[in-house]
Amino acid sequence: MTKIFASLAFSVFAFACSSDSVFTNPYTIKGNIKNIYNSQIYLAAMKGDAYRIIDTATIHEGKFSFTLSGKENPGQYKLIPEVSLKQQGRNATLNSIDLIINHESIKLKTVFPFLTDSLQFTVSDENKIYYSYIRKEKELQTRLELLHPMLVNYPAGDTFYGTLVKQYNTLQTEKRHLIQQIVDSLPGTYAARLIAMQKSPFLDANLSEPVRLTYYKQHYFDELDFNDPELINSTAYTHSLIQYIMLYRNPQLSQAQLEKEFMQAVDTLLSHINENPVVYDFLLNYLMEGFEKLNLENVLRYIADNYVNTVCKSDNSTTVQRRLEAYSKMIPGQTAPDIDIPDQDNQTIKLSAIPRRYTLVIFWASWCPHCNEFMPKLKKWYDHRGTDLEVLAISIDTVKNDWIRNIKANGYSWLNGCDLKGWNGNAAKDYSLYATPTLFLLDRNRIILAKPLLYEEFIDAVERLDKK
Numbered sequence: 001m002t003k004i005f006a007s008l009a010f011s012v013f014a015f016a017c018s019s020d021s022v023f024t025n026p027y028t029i030k031g032n033i034k035n036i037y038n039s040q041i042y043l044a045a046m047k048g049d050a051y052r053i054i055d056t057a058t059i060h061e062g063k064f065s066f067t068l069s070g071k072e073n074p075g076q077y078k079l080i081p082e083v084s085l086k087q088q089g090r091n092a093t094l095n096s097i098d099l100i101i102n103h104e105s106i107k108l109k110t111v112f113p114f115l116t117d118s119l120q121f122t123v124s125d126e127n128k129i130y131y132s133y134i135r136k137e138k139e140l141q142t143r144l145e146l147l148h149p150m151l152v153n154y155p156a157g158d159t160f161y162g163t164l165v166k167q168y169n170t171l172q173t174e175k176r177h178l179i180q181q182i183v184d185s186l187p188g189t190y191a192a193r194l195i196a197m198q199k200s201p202f203l204d205a206n207l208s209e210p211v212r213l214t215y216y217k218q219h220y221f222d223e224l225d226f227n228d229p230e231l232i233n234s235t236a237y238t239h240s241l242i243q244y245i246m247l248y249r250n251p252q253l254s255q256a257q258l259e260k261e262f263m264q265a266v267d268t269l270l271s272h273i274n275e276n277p278v279v280y281d282f283l284l285n286y287l288m289e290g291f292e293k294l295n296l297e298n299v300l301r302y303i304a305d306n307y308v309n310t311v312c313k314s315d316n317s318t319t320v321q322r323r324l325e326a327y328s329k330m331i332p333g334q335t336a337p338d339i340d341i342p343d344q345d346n347q348t349i350k351l352s353a354i355p356r357r358y359t360l361v362i363f364w365a366s367w368c369p370h371c372n373e374f375m376p377k378l379k380k381w382y383d384h385r386g387t388d389l390e391v392l393a394i395s396i397d398t399v400k401n402d403w404i405r406n407i408k409a410n411g412y413s414w415l416n417g418c419d420l421k422g423w424n425g426n427a428a429k430d431y432s433l434y435a436t437p438t439l440f441l442l443d444r445n446r447i448i449l450a451k452p453l454l455y456e457e458f459i460d461a462v463e464r465l466d467k468k
Contacts, residue, residue, distance in 0.1 A: 025069065025070030025071075025103075026067055026068055026069055026070050027067075027068055027070060027103065027104060027105040027106075028065060028066065028067050028068065028105050028106070029043070029065070029066040029068065029079075029099075029101075029105070029106045029107075029108075030063070030064070030065045030066075030105075030106070030107045030108075030123075031063070031064055031065075031079070031106075031107065031108045031109065031110070032062050032063050032108075032109040032110075033059060033062050033064070033081065033109075033110055033111070033112050033115075034062055034109075034110070034111040034112065035062075035111060035112040035113070036059050036062060036081055036083065036112045037059065037060075037061055037062060038058070038059065038060060038061075039058070039059045039081065039082045039083060040056055040057070040058060040059070040081075040082040041056070041057050041058075041059050041064050041079060041080065041081050041082065042055070042056050042078075042079070042080045042081075042082070042085075043055040043056070043057070043066050043077060043078070043079060043080075044077060044078040044079075044080055044096075045072075045073070045075065045077055045233065046075055046076040046077060046078060046098075046233055046234055046235065047232060047233060048232065048235065048237065048238035048282070048286055049235050049238050049239070051078050051080075053080070059081070068101070070103060072101055073230065073233050074100075074101065074102040074103070074190050074230050074233065075100075075101065075102075075190070075230060075231075075232075075233025075234050076098055076099070076100060076101075076194070076233060076234035076235060076236075077098070077099055077100075077101045078094075078096045078097065078098055078099075079096060079097040079099065080094065080096040080097075081095070081096070081112065081115075083112070084096055095112075095113055095115055096115065097110065097115050097116065097119060098116075098235075099124075099127050100124075100126045100127050100130055100190050100191055100194070102126055102189070102190045104123075104124055104125065104126065105123055105124070106121065106123060106124040106127060107121065107122045107123035107124065108120065108121050108122065108124070108127070109122065119131065126189055126190055126191040127191070129182065129186065129189075129191045129192075130191040130194060130195065133178065133179075133182060133191075133195050136178060137175060137178065137198065140171050140174060140175045140178075141175075143171055144168065144171050144172070144175075147164060147167060147168045147171070148168075150164055151164055151165070151168060151205055151209075152209050164205070165205040165206055166205075168205040169202075169204065169205050172202055172203065173202070176199070176202065179195055179196065179198060179199055182195050183195065183196045190230070193228060193230075193231060193236075194231070194234060194236050196224075196225065197224060197225075197231065197236040197237070197239075197240055199223040199224060200216075200220070200223075201215065201216055201219040201220060201222060201223075203215060203216060213247065216247060217244075217247055217248075217268070220244050220247070221244075221268075221269075221272040221273075224240060224272075226272065226273040226275065226276065226279050226280075226283075227275050227276045227279065228276075228279070229276060229278045229279055231279075232278070232279060232282050237273075237279065237282070237283055238283070238286055241269065241273075241283055241286065241287065242290070244265065244269055245262065245265050245269070245287075245290075247265070248261040248262055248264065248265040249261075256298075259296055259298045259299050259302075262291070262296060262299045263299055263302045266287065266299070266302070266303060267306075269287075270284065270287075270307065270310075274310070280310070281320045282320075284303075284307065284310075284320050284324075285319055285320035285323060287303070288300060288303060288320070288323050288324070288327075289323075291303070292453065295453070300327045301327050301328070301331065303324070303327070304324045304325070304326075304327035304328035305328055307324065308321075308324040308325060308328050319434045319435075320434075322432040322433060322434040323432075323434045323435075325432040326431070326432035326433075326434060329432060330431055330432055330440070330448065330451070331448065331451075332448045332449060332450060332451065333447065333448065334447070334448055335445070335446050335447055335448070336351075336361070336431070336440055336442055336446045336447075336448050337427075337430040337431065337446075338350065338351050338352045338446065339351035339361070339392070339394070339417070339426075339427045339430070340426075341394060341417035341418070341419055341425075341426075341427055342417060342418070342419060343415065343416055343417055344403075344404055344407065344416055344418075349392065349415050349417045351392060351442075351446065352446065354390050354392065354415070354444075356388055356389055356390040356444065357388040357389070357443065357444055358387065358388060358389040358390075358441065358442065358443055358444070358449070358465060359389065359390050359391070359392055359441075359442045359444075360389060360390070360391045360392070360439060360440070360441050360442075360458070361392045361394065361431075361439070361440045361442060362378070362391065362392070362393050362394070362437055362438070362439050362440075363394050363395075363396060363427075363428065363431065363433050363436055363437060363438045363439075364393060364394070364395055364396070364436050364437045365395055365396045365397050365436050366395065366397050366402045366403055366405070366406035367397070367402070368436045368437065370436070370437060371436050371437045374437050374455055375393075375410065375412065375437075376410060377455045378391065378455065378458070379410065379411065379412060381459070382413075382414060383413075386466070387462055387465060387466055389462065389465075390414065390415060391414035391415065392414070392415045392417065393412060393414055393415065393416050393417070394417045394418065394425075394427050394428075395416070395417070395418040396418075396421075396422050396423060396425060396428055396433070396436065397418055397420065397422070398420050398421070398422045399420075400418070400420055403416075403418050403420075438451075439451060439452050439453075439458060441458070441461050441462075441465075449461065449465070
C-alpha cells in the first residue's frame with residue numbers, strides 16, 4: 001500500500017472513532033487565509049454548479065469564523081473571499097474553496113490566491129478524506145492524460161507499446177481501488193458519496209480508440225447511482241452529466257449531425273437517471289438549461305416532445321414542467337395566447353388590440369438582475385426605433401410599489417402590465433414562463449416569429465423583419 005493509501009486509511013479510521021464525528025448543534029467553520037486581512041468572506045450553498053450566498057463573515061488579520069445552526073443540508077458549500085468576486089471575469093473560474101458541510105466543525109488554513117493548492121484541514125474528517133482523494137486522483141488522472149496521446153499515436157507493434165498499455169491499465173485499476181476503498185470504509189458519508197460518483201468504466205488500453213469510446217458511452221452509468229437527492233447539493237450529478245454529454249461532441253460534425261448525437265445522448269442519459277423523481281427533474285432542467293445556452297433549438301424541442309410527460313407533477317417541478325411546455329407549445333410558427341392584463345393605472349391592456357405590425361412581449365421582474373441589465377438596452381433601442389413594433393413588458397412582481405418604482409426610475413414608456421400574481425399569473429402560465437427575462441417577438445396575428453435569448457439576438461431578429 002502506498003503512503004497516500006495508508007494516510008487515507010488512517011483518516012477513515014479516525015472518522016469512525018473520533019468523537020468529533022458525532023453530529024453537534026451548533027458547529028463552526030473557522031479558517032486562516034494568508035494574504036487577506038480586513039475583508040469579507042461569503043459562505044454559499046451549492047446546487048449543481050450554481051451557488052447561493054447564505055452567510056457573511058469578516059476576515060480579520062487573516063482569520064474568520066462562521067457559526068452554523070445544524071439545520072444546514074449536507075452538501076458541498078463554497079467559501080468565497082470578497083476579493084475573488086471583485087476579480088472574477090466573465091469566463092474566469094471563481095477562486096473559492098469547496099468544502100463538505102455535514103454536521104461537523106471545520107478548521108482550515110490556506111494562502112490567497114492559491115486557495116485550493118495550499119488548502120489544509122486541521123479539523124473535519126470528511127474534508128480531509130475528500131481532499132486526500134482529490135489530490136491522489138489528480139495525480140493519477142494527469143498521468144493517464146499524458147499516456148493517452150501516446151496510446152493513440154505510438155506504433156502498436158512496437159515493444160514499448162506494450163509497456164504503455166500495461167501502465168495505462170495499472171493506473172486505471174489504482175484509481176478504481178482508491179475509490180472503492182473509501183466507499184467501502186465510509187459507507188453513507190457525504191465524502192464517500194461524492195467520491196463514488198467519480199467511478200468510471202475500465203477502458204482496456206488494448207482496445208482501439210473508437211472501440212474504447214463506444215464502450216465508454218455504453219457502460220458510463222454501470223457503477224453510478226443517481227438516487228440520492230442530497231447529492232443535488234453538490235457538483236457531483238451535474239459534472240457527471242456534462243462529462244457524458246461531452247462524449248458526443250465532435251467538432252467534425254455538422255450542426256444537424258451534432259444535434260442528432262446529442263439527442264442520442266439525451267435518450268441514454270435520461271434512461272439511467274429516472275429512478276428518483278427529484279433528481280430526475282433537477283437534471284432534466286439542468287440539461288435543458290445547458291442546451292439553451294448552446295442555442296440547440298432542435299435538441300430542446302426533441303426533449304420537450306419526448307419527455308414532457310415524464311416529470312413529477314409537484315410544485316417543485318414547476319420550472320422544468322414549464323420549460324418543457326415552452327418548447328413543445330411556445331415555438332416559432334405557432335400562435336401565442338392572447339393577453340389581458342392591467343397596467344399601472346389599472347386599465348386593461350389586450351395584446352390582440354395593440355395596433356402595431358409587431359409586438360415584443362417580454363416577461364421580467366424588478367428583482368431580476370438579468371432583466372435590469374437587459375431592459376435599459378431595450379429602452380435605448382425603443383426610444384429610437386424605426387420598426388413598427390410595440391413592447392409589452394409584463395412584470396411578474398408581486399409588490400406593486402416595486403414594479404411602479406422600477407418603471408418610473410428607468411422611464412419605461414412602453415406598455416407595462418402586471419397582475420401581481422408572480423409566476424402564477426394568467427399570462428405567465430399561458431406562456432409557460434420559467435425564467436426572466438423571456439422574450440416573444442410576435443406579428444399582428446400573434447404568430448411567434450422569434451424567441452431571442454439575448455439583446456443581440458433580438459436586434460438580429462428585428463433587422464430580419466426590416467428586410468422583409
